[in-house]
Amino acid sequence: MCIDFKRFCRLLPALLLAALPAAALADGSVDSTTILRIEEDNHAGFQSKTLAPLTEFLGLDADQLGDGRLSVHLYGWGRVSLADRYDPVDGGDSSVGGALNYGFLQYRFDHANARARAGRFFISEGIVNEQVDGGSFKTDLPYGFGVSAFGGATVHTVKILGADTDGKGDAIAGGRVNYRKGGLLELGFSGVYETDAPTVSSNNFLPGTFGSHRLIGGDIWLRPFQMVQVSGHTSYNTETKGIAEHSYLVQAFPVSKLTLAASYDEQRDRSFFYSSLLFADMLRNLNQNSKAIGGMATYSLTDNVDVTADYKNYKRDVGRAERFGGEVRGNFLKNTLRTGVDYHYLRASENFAVVPVDGASGSYHAARGYVMHDTKGYFASLDLIGYFFKTRIENRNNAWETVAGLGYHLTPDLSLSGDLSYGQNPQYNDELKGLVRLTYNVKFADKGDKK
């Protein structure tokens, strides 16, 4: 029964494809982006080869089906490699690849923001962030309460090499209940329960570093005054019986053009990373804690120009670091011209260096500037980004990249563009890449907008 249900859940997105002809008659939209990349892979120590993957990203939204409350939503991509037979996503010797990112039926009720979904979808509820092949339901309730629930099969990813599994159980369920006091407070309690994690045959993993994915947690939104707002959550791992994460943000709005923010993040590694086979393998010492305290301020100089400054202090058992900097962003000519510059410096001890030896450093400067102009006829962009290392990495003291793009709106719905990028970095002496992009975005509805 369980296996049949899981098979059904996995087949459902494919079945939704059969509904597309009917969807074509409904309100909705089609988003297609076709990208041909051409790159010369000249990785140090490896034979040079040309890569030419052709990728199609396709999204379909068909609204107001049936009685007007039913809709279908699909998004995925497919790739064919024109010059080689390597699949960079799933690995292996294959010239084709693809994924269904989501595909579900949604029924939207007339009241209480109630909705039901069936198929493959992404769940973001309180401390829960999961992709599921199954069903979900969410609704507001009287007196400020709300409830959501989901269940189905997990969406598996690639197997961790040496473990013959991706580390996920086969079924997952969870949900959230919440209470809202209008304009003042929201409290939420959420949880996720995944069936037992697979037994890992590899001996690469330390005992007690990996297990089933089961979390509960609480979240809060509080605005006691118009000038102050608090958001955040705390999660608890019921398997390790320990706090996994605290993550909180306090914002203040002293005047209309100024926003101040302070953040506090703390992760306890064993509980936070416990259900990730990848991280259990990578982090050899999972008894560390991570703490980060930050501050940020954004001020609108004019209606078109924003200035932001930020600071963050990191503390891990292996060392400390701090990052600070700022950025200026502007929109001009009725938002058709956008530009920005930013600079940050990471001051990090030698323990964070790529190779943590005496005299090494993890510190680096990061600088970026961009400009883009989007008219009814053409659009163009230029993006420059550079990283400047305090101590050399692979015998280089910097990594930089410049990307230039130019495109034309052939019709209001159809655009053709191309990007050319060139850079130098510790990985490549010269990195030259190009792509051609054909974008087709069309709406069949006569009101509203989504982007």
Next chain:
Amino acid sequence: MRRSPLISALLLLAAILSLAACAQMKALPNLPATHPEELSSGPVSCSECHEDQQKGTMKPFAAFNHSRIFVKNHRFYAATDDALCATCHKLSFCADCHTNKIEMKPSVKNGDRPDRMMPHRGDYITLHKIEGKLDPASCYRCHGRTNNERCVACHR
């Protein structure tokens, strides 16, 4: 088996409360499926047009102004008010980054939109060797249990 009068009374009370709650559901407002006016490209400030409290989320519109702080911390908002996000954003907008398998860096797919905040611009292959030690939780949020095909190529 004889059911106690107390349990019967409680069941009756629960049924009455459920019916009363269901009757009140019709009084609860729905968020619009789409924003009624076409929005310009780029970050928006809801409070430019709305001064009151958003009825569906029961929060002030100003709380959703897309400042840099909002964009950098949008996870808090998406985790509680995804229905409001959906009035202006298609799910594919989110799926550029939040998905099970990513074909290319979002900044490459959207190379014509340098104004959008995208992760891993430039040579992040080198930087991740520093950032991954500094703040592994920031990697975990996207790559811990999904979307880690490229990670496992080296991290075995």
